[in-house]
Amino acid sequence: MEKAREKVDAFICLEALADKEVAAVLSRSHVAGKTIVAMDTDSGTLEWIEKGVIAATVAQKPFTMGFIGLKLLDELRHHPPSRLSANWAEDPFSHIPRFVDTGVTVVDKSTVALTPVVGIAPQALDVGTSNPASATFERVPLRNAWNEEGGRKRWPRDGEVSGNARGHRFCW
16 A cells, blocks of 8 residues: 555546645645645635645636637527528537637746635736636735625626726726
């Protein structure tokens, strides 16, 4: 059994829960020299990256996934295709893309401080571009991302001015 453990060089965790458990077990067992690659950017994963136990994580773009998915559904709803029996993957004139890459980012120890966390909102940003997917982020505690309005808390609205003279702000 000990030899079987020595043969494992890396752990690739394809969902957001296992990576923290693998990191905790390896840390408790004082096992070094193993590479852990995680998925998603929840706070526990980023803490293990900061400690150097997890080597990297793949950060998805859930806003972009949802936005593009809804855009495609809206397009199909308002401009239905003439033929429903077409092979959309092979048709060169298809109105539906064969593959949509919404983008990912690899987060490691050198970039972990700039990564938004699940449960921690990115600060409102002056994007200065029409492509929000290219924006960079700063980690800001969730409580600082809320604004008071009539005793209720709400998320900042898109385009809301928050200390920016030009008024160009982007809020997720």
